[in-house]
Amino acid sequence: MGTLPETKIDYSVHPRVNSTDPIPPRPRPSTPAHVISSDAEAIEIAERLAAKFREGAALHDREGLLPLAELDEYSQSGLWSINVPKAYGGPDVSYATLAKMIEIIAAADPAIAQITQNHLAIVGTVELDGTEEQKKLFFGWALQGLRYGNAFSEGKSKNVAVFETKVRFEGDDAIVDGEKFYTTGALLSHVVPIVAVSEEGHGYLVFAERDTPGLTVTNNWSSFGQRTTASGSVKLEGVRVPKVRAVKIESFDRPTIGGPVSQIIQSAIDLGIARSAIEDTITFIKTRSRPWIDSGKETAGEDLFTIAAIGDLEIRLHAAEALLEIAGRAIDKARADQTLENVSEATIKTGESKVLTTEIAILATNKLFELAGTRSTLAEHGLDRHWRNARVHTLHDPVRWKFYHVGNYYLNGIHPPRHAWN
Known part of the structure; x- marks a missing residue:
């Protein structure tokens, strides 16, 4: 953490989010990506x-x-x-x-x-x-090393699970028409997988290369948080790809780890935001904050209430960290043996993780300013990004429903629903 530098930026080299300047598809990597060994x-x-x-x-x-x-x-x-x-x-x-x-x-x-x-x-x-x-x-x-973006969610549909985007098949081709929003990764991807529904009502994941004719990615993400995800919109007008690139989605018709895998990544992002906010809070208190007049202390770090608040944040952070790992191990178990019981356990543990990571992300990014003091709000420090990022990203899949599904599972033995948002 430090003061933001005054930097001259070449925007032709460093394009901006929500800019009208066109951003061409990224070139494919010239060499294969590294393969991790462990x-x-x-x-x-x-x-x-x-x-x-x-x-x-x-x-x-x-x-x-x-x-x-x-x-x-x-x-x-x-x-x-x-x-x-x-x-x-x-x-x-x-x-x-x-x-x-x-x-x-x-x-x-x-x-x-x-x-x-x-x-x-x-x-x-x-x-x-x-x-x-x-x-x-x-x-x-x-x-x-090709990157997959996404064209899943639709900003105008009744809810997140309703898809107006259609796919039809002509010979060996799949043809897609529709509009998407919240398309994180699409702008800077090599391939854009599209969720679309056939005339028979079957869902498909259709892989279209970023420069496919009829596929237009618009750089119009204007949220105050997670700004540089470029999660704008995609328009699909007669996008034609080989039929083999249309994967029929059936994993939510049976017990699978599809939902928990999606959710644990969201949980991990929120935990990372919380960790960074707490680290910056501690650094700021040590280097820039002043002790409160009633504390009688020489430094802000000696304030008894500040010390206790940092202790509380660290305990909550470590609890969220532990439950994230527990959820990951539960997913591993369910992946190896995808029974209803194992998948439900993975879903519930991941839901519990998302509750704790959401809570610590919001708490830590609020406490940053309370504990570090007014000067921590100055634009030169850029610390407001933590709160904005936490506030926006934790809206992804509301945790108020996690409490319900967790309670219903333990109290009544009701298995949680299976979809990408759970």
Whole structure:
């Protein structure tokens, strides 16, 4: 944490979010991405990258700079293929490790971490629903270093599970028409997987390359938090791809880990935001805050109430961290044996994790200013990004329903619903 530098920025090299300037599709990587060999290596690489990403996070947020170079290095590092099965050349790490990796990246820059979310969830969907031909194709693309964006949610539909986007099949082609919003990752991706519904009512995940004719990504994300995710909109007008690239989604018709995998990544992002906020709070108190007049202390760090508040934050953070790992291990167990009981346990544990990570993210980013004092709100420090990021990202899948599903499971033995938002 430090004062934001006064920097002259070349916006032709560093494009901005919500800009009218066109951003062309990213070139495919010239060499295959690194393949990670172990869980330990995944964590080591995440920590190394996080140290780099942290340096520019506040400036990127303030100026709305899209993380082009960072994403290229990130996706080439091998971390974007860590859940590709070993049978297809991937490292196949534990989902507890995957969640820890996301937390580490999110503590440095949660927008960069969120851009990864849909890609990893899509890799998981391919494992659950893809044909053998599709698995070889899409796992192979991920191992090459191609980034998957998304065109899932729709801003005008009745709820998040209602899709107006349609897919029809003509010979060997799949053709998609519709509009999408909250398309995190699409702008800076190589491939945009699209959720669409056939005339028969079946859901499909249709993989279209970013430069496919008829696919238009608009850089119009205007949220006050998670600004540089570029989670704007996608328009689909007669987008035509080979039929083999349309994966029929059936993983929510049976017990699978599809929902928990999506949710644990969201939980890890919130935990990373909380961790970073607490670290910046402690640093600010030690280096810039003044003691309150009634404390009788020489430094802000000696204030008894401040000490107790930091202790409370750390305890809550560690509890959330522990439950995130428990959820990851439960997903691993369910992945190996996808019974209704195992999948429900993974869903519930992941829901419990999301409750705690949401609560500590909101609490920590509020307490930052209360404990660090008025001067911590000055624009030069850029600390408001923590609260804005937490407030926006924790809106992803409301935790008020997590309490209900968890309670209903333990009290009444009711299995939780199966969908991507649970």
